Amino acid sequence: MTEKKVTVKTLRAKKKRGEKSVWLTAYDYPTAVLLDRAGIDGILVGDSLGMVVQGHENTLPVTLEDVIYHSRMVSRGLTRTFLVGDMPFGSFQSNEEKAMDNAIRLVKEGRCEAVKFEGGGRLLGLMERLVNSGVPVMAHLGLLPQSINAIGGFRIQARRQKAAEELLAEAKRVEETGAFSLVLECVPTEVAGMITHEISIPTIGIGAGPDVDGQILVFHDVMDLIPGYQPRFVRNYAHLGDTIIEATKNYIEDVHKGEYPSMDESFSLDDEVYRKLAEGVDKAGSENLN
Numbered sequence: 001m002t003e004k005k006v007t008v009k010t011l012r013a014k015k016k017r018g019e020k021s022v023w024l025t026a027y028d029y030p031t032a033v034l035l036d037r038a039g040i041d042g043i044l045v046g047d048s049l050g051m052v053v054q055g056h057e058n059t060l061p062v063t064l065e066d067v068i069y070h071s072r073m074v075s076r077g078l079t080r081t082f083l084v085g086d087m088p089f090g091s092f093q094s095n096e097e098k099a100m101d102n103a104i105r106l107v108k109e110g111r112c113e114a115v116k117f118e119g120g121g122r123l124l125g126l127m128e129r130l131v132n133s134g135v136p137v138m139a140h141l142g143l144l145p146q147s148i149n150a151i152g153g154f155r156i157q158a159r160r161q162k163a164a165e166e167l168l169a170e171a172k173r174v175e176e177t178g179a180f181s182l183v184l185e186c187v188p189t190e191v192a193g194m195i196t197h198e199i200s201i202p203t204i205g206i207g208a209g210p211d212v213d214g215q216i217l218v219f220h221d222v223m224d225l226i227p228g229y230q231p232r233f234v235r236n237y238a239h240l241g242d243t244i245i246e247a248t249k250n251y252i253e254d255v256h257k258g259e260y261p262s263m264d265e266s267f268s269l270d271d272e273v274y275r276k277l278a279e280g281v282d283k284a285g286s287e288n289l290n
């Protein structure tokens with residue numbers, strides 16, 4: 001566990017030492033406090049919040065304001081964990097100036113230490129400009145959930161030789177922009193391993209197998225907060241959804257049975273105050289009767 005403040009330097013040094021960095025998403029203060037205490041290296045306020053917090057079927061409706069709002073909450077809970085904010089769909093596609101301004105808003109208003117972009121290609125220039133302006137950039141290649149309508153579903157990427165070669169070439173171009181790390185989502189283990197070997201910046205995998213420099217998962221998936229379908233690459237380290245349902249059922253039952261609250265969970269008057277109050281009520285009661 002890293003006790004000291006995690007920075008881009010820490011993450012680079014970990015890769016050099018062959019040490020994995022471990023990441024989760026988070027979207028609020030209490031989760032941030034707990035993950036920070038547990039020793040997580042990095043938190044991403046991902047646009048996955050659209051699905052696991054807002055209940056949308058994909059990430060497309062998430063706005064920059066949403067990410068700023070959640071990042072601020074998360075940042076208040078952190079003492080040492082590195083914080084990255086996700087650039088949501090629509091916040092960087094239309095023009096580079098707007099994208100620059102929006103990324104800077106995530107740092108200034110969202111208190112993020114870095115910003116993440118899905119995709120490479122025409123974004124490479126923007127990434128380089130941001131890096132040169134002092135904004136650390138995390139890139140994201142492989143499955144790009146913001147392109148769900150174009151790719152037609154959540155599925156493994158770069159399975160064929162040409163696509164794998166293109167991904168490797170793109171990863172190298174991303175590295176050249178000065179990005180400090182690269183998320184690889186849903187790509188075969190061998191491809192992720194090759195990219196990790198070929199580039200000097202840390203690769204953070206999600207559904208990319210073990211041969212990457214770090215792992216990231218969505219908090220709600222790992223903790224099984226919303227029991228139901230989960231992708232194959234998710235491992236549940238807790239079943240908080242079931243725990244919450246069980247606890248809520250127990251609470252309902254205790255209230256119905258009169259077992260909650262007990263006197264220990266209630267407040268009482270001092271005896272003297274109670275006596276006088278009761279006398280007053282008795283007197284008023286008998287006057288009302290007369």
Ligand code: KIV
Pocket residue numbers: 025044045046047048049086183185206216217218
């Ligand atoms: O939005 C998100 O949570 C992400 C991670 C899954 C990498 O992009």
